[in-house]
Amino acid sequence: MAIRRAEAIILRSRDYSESDRLITFFTRSQGQLTGIAKGARRSKKRFVHTLEPLSHVSLTYVDRPTSGLVRIDASELKNAFTSLRSDIARLGYASLGCEVVLEMSPERQANPSLFVLLYHYLEHLEHGADPENSSLLFQTRVLSLCGYAPNLQACVRCGQEMVAGEDWFFSVPQGGLLCRPHRRGPEIYPISPGTVMLLRQAQQLPLTRVWRLRFQRQSREECRSLLINLIRHHLEKDLKSLKLLHQIGAMQ
Ligand SMILES: [Zn+2]
Structure with a gap:
């Protein structure tokens, strides 16, 4: 013992x-x-x-x-984290963060970066940060830290690098980008080059600087379902805390 x-x-x-x-x-x-x-x-x-x-x-x-x-x-x-508990939206997003870590991290496997990420996330919610923005950044980082970083460099089918000014797509089952000719299959989301750049930054910046990134309206709309569905895809199960977020209208 x-x-x-x-x-x-x-x-x-x-x-x-x-x-x-x-x-x-x-x-x-x-x-x-x-x-x-x-x-x-x-x-x-x-x-x-x-x-x-x-x-x-x-x-x-x-x-x-x-x-x-x-x-x-x-x-x-x-x-x-008393302050975030008094706000239903912030509490909902905080609970989602804890549930994602609960489901994504295997027992007895140290992942110190994941611990720091969760702590920073709760701290930002506690101090009144925009909960959805913080949650999208958290979800992007969690995927990387748990070994499921989406491929945001090139089309996963043909290897063509992303070109600005063209229509690009993201496939949840294939975990990466698809060019226009290869946009086939289930769970495909349109994604703009601006959003791809933002997600790349969210994957790569040092953690202390990540929280300054902002998902503007278009990026939010593109990532809201995409990221959480990517997490659900890897977990092969639903997340209970999403129910509360749907009920309060914080998530569609
Ligand atoms: Zn392609």
């Missing part, structure tokens, strides 16, 4: 038994882990609301080699 202390973001919290809760969290050093918080349902004192989804905490847990589940012994709140 190893006692560990790690910075974490809570991704999911579920009832486990009459008194315990099952907490899935994302750490910088060990990636995604799930643990039992004993007595978290009964004794509010022990964890005092530090195990709510989205919270940034410092966790003390025991890693048990015989079990996939760790045992959470203590949790210290570092940032509850």
Whole structure:
């Protein structure tokens, strides 16, 4: 048994038994882990609301080699992101970010860049950044960090490089651009060269500078369904938090 202390973001919290809760969290050093918080349902004192989804905490847990589940012994709140929780749209986009990381990151695989990305994203939402713009940037980066970066250089069928002034398309199942003659198949979206350039920048800029990028109206319309459907395509499942975003009209 190893006692560990790690910075974490809570991704999911579920009832486990009459008194315990099952907490899935994302750490910088060990990636995604799930643990039992004993007595978290009964004794509010022990964890005092530090195990709510989205919270940034410092966790003390025991890693048990015989079990996939760790045992959470203590949790210290570092940032509850209280402000974003008071706004339904920002909360919806924050929940989407946590769910995407939950579904895209394998258990016990460290991905420190993904941890930093999620933390920056929550921090930007907390400080009132445009939630949809932040979410589109987050989604572009997540795809790259999880090994699913879309091909934005040339037509995936013939290799022709993107030329400005022509119509270009993006194929979700093929994960890349298609020139006009090759725009065949399901789930194809028109994409303008300006949007392609923006997405390339969102993939390549250092993280601290990414958040300055702006999706203007056309790029937003082109990417709103494209990016999330690309994520869903790789996950082969739907995302629950999209329902809330649809209900409040934040996403079509
Ligand atoms: Zn082509």
